[in-house]
Amino acid sequence: MNSSKCVNSDRPIYLDYHATTPVDPRVASVVMEYILTEFGNASSIDHTYGDKADLAVKQSAKQVADLVGALPREVIFTSGATESINLVLQGLTQKSPSPHKLKIAVLPIEHKAVLDTCDALVKKGIAEMILLKVDRQGRLDLEHLETNCSQGIDLICVMAANNEIGTIYPMPEIGAIAQRYNLPFLCDATQAVGKIPINFRDWGITYLALSGHKMYAPKGIGALILRKGYHLQPLIYGGGQQKGIRAGTLNVSGIAGLGEACRLRQQEMLADELVIAAKRDRLQSLLLESIPDLTINGDLLNRLAGNLHISVPNILNKAIISRIRDQLAIATGSACSSGIEAASHVLQAINLPTHLIEGALRISIGKFTTDAEIDRAANILITAVHSTQQIIRS
Numbered sequence: 001m002n003s004s005k006c007v008n009s010d011r012p013i014y015l016d017y018h019a020t021t022p023v024d025p026r027v028a029s030v031v032m033e034y035i036l037t038e039f040g041n042a043s044s045i046d047h048t049y050g051d052k053a054d055l056a057v058k059q060s061a062k063q064v065a066d067l068v069g070a071l072p073r074e075v076i077f078t079s080g081a082t083e084s085i086n087l088v089l090q091g092l093t094q095k096s097p098s099p100h101k102l103k104i105a106v107l108p109i110e111h112k113a114v115l116d117t118c119d120a121l122v123k124k125g126i127a128e129m130i131l132l133k134v135d136r137q138g139r140l141d142l143e144h145l146e147t148n149c150s151q152g153i154d155l156i157c158v159m160a161a162n163n164e165i166g167t168i169y170p171m172p173e174i175g176a177i178a179q180r181y182n183l184p185f186l187c188d189a190t191q192a193v194g195k196i197p198i199n200f201r202d203w204g205i206t207y208l209a210l211s212g213h214k215m216y217a218p219k220g221i222g223a224l225i226l227r228k229g230y231h232l233q234p235l236i237y238g239g240g241q242q243k244g245i246r247a248g249t250l251n252v253s254g255i256a257g258l259g260e261a262c263r264l265r266q267q268e269m270l271a272d273e274l275v276i277a278a279k280r281d282r283l284q285s286l287l288l289e290s291i292p293d294l295t296i297n298g299d300l301l302n303r304l305a306g307n308l309h310i311s312v313p314n315i316l317n318k319a320i321i322s323r324i325r326d327q328l329a330i331a332t333g334s335a336c337s338s339g340i341e342a343a344s345h346v347l348q349a350i351n352l353p354t355h356l357i358e359g360a361l362r363i364s365i366g367k368f369t370t371d372a373e374i375d376r377a378a379n380i381l382i383t384a385v386h387s388t389q390q391i392i393r394s
Contacts, residue, residue, distance in 0.1 A: 060259025091232030165298030166307025175204025221254030
């Protein structure tokens with residue numbers, strides 16, 4: 001597909017796909033159909049408008065389930081991964097009040113949706129957060145995880161792929177540990193779904209969270225995959241939709257869009273990600289050739305195809321951003337942490353030196369990124385770095 005249909009070439013080159021993706025025009029077409037034509041309420045059972053909306057929801061549940069290896073009845077539609085994560089973490093603590101605090105083993109480089117929710121539960125005195133060990137590349141220490149499981153925890157919480165450095169986690173191995181100790185496993189798969197294969201059913205995952213806007217669907221729609229046989233206390237009451245787990249009128253247009261995005265990802269993911277990885281590698285090579293002291297962060301052998309997380313030593317990332325923001329859209333960290341004057345918790349947790357944290361930039365590439373944009377982006381970044389270095393030296 002011609003990327004010019006999705007991104008205006010007169011605007012800055014967009015390389016912030018981890019923050020959000022452009023909506024695929026084919027997905028947008030489905031969304032508009034359910035906004036303008038098939039606009040019925042999926043809970044209206046007395047006429048065909050409701051029937052068609054309900055059918056769209058059922059079809060989308062199957063499309064989402066097929067992409068992640070789940071059953072359609074295990075799909076709960078939400079506003080996005082943040083709500084899905086809150087539904088699990090808060091739903092568990094409300095459902096099972098006990099004399100002991102809920103012990104949650106958490107990857108310290110989880111998204112803030114996980115860490116902040118756990119922190120809120122800790123402050124309420126109803127949970128205890130146990131931080132798992134990661135190395136300099138953000139890789140999980142599986143032995144440390146198993147040790148904690150053997151000593152008694154109530155929930156494993158490990159993301160599928162990190163949203164900053166792109167490190168991919170061994171979900172089958174984590175799931176096997178969870179099953180060995182009969183523990184539920186919450187996986188925030190927001191950055192991974194539609195980019196790498198996921199098998200919810202076979203990998204021992206209990207709860208899986210995802211967002212549409214990370215895979216070319218609209219913002220404001222996502223899902224929680226809830227393994228059959230498990231239940232959560234709802235956070236939202238009123239109407240009894242979705243088996244009483246998440247009440248409220250269903251966002252049919254968003255759900256239909258999410259389903260279509262999942263269908264397209266299942267068909268196109270493997271081919272797309274190979275092309276994206278090649279473009280990422282080209283950009284990485286161009287930058288390394290012209291910026292000799294450049295550092296690449298994360299696990300270079302197990303990272304998302306579109307992820308390129310770099311550090312330019314001894315140059316503040318803000319100095320680079322200020323020079324390129326009208327030409328190139330990249331980030332200094334997670335979009336959910338933008339505007340916060342604090343070093344990345346991810347980079348701190350992997351013990352990246354301060355001078356590399358201060359010079360860190362997250363570049364993320366997607367299916368609509370062109371070869372010409374890669375070359376232009378490299379030139380823009382190289383020029384910005386060299387210009388800044390000259391100012392520092394003078």
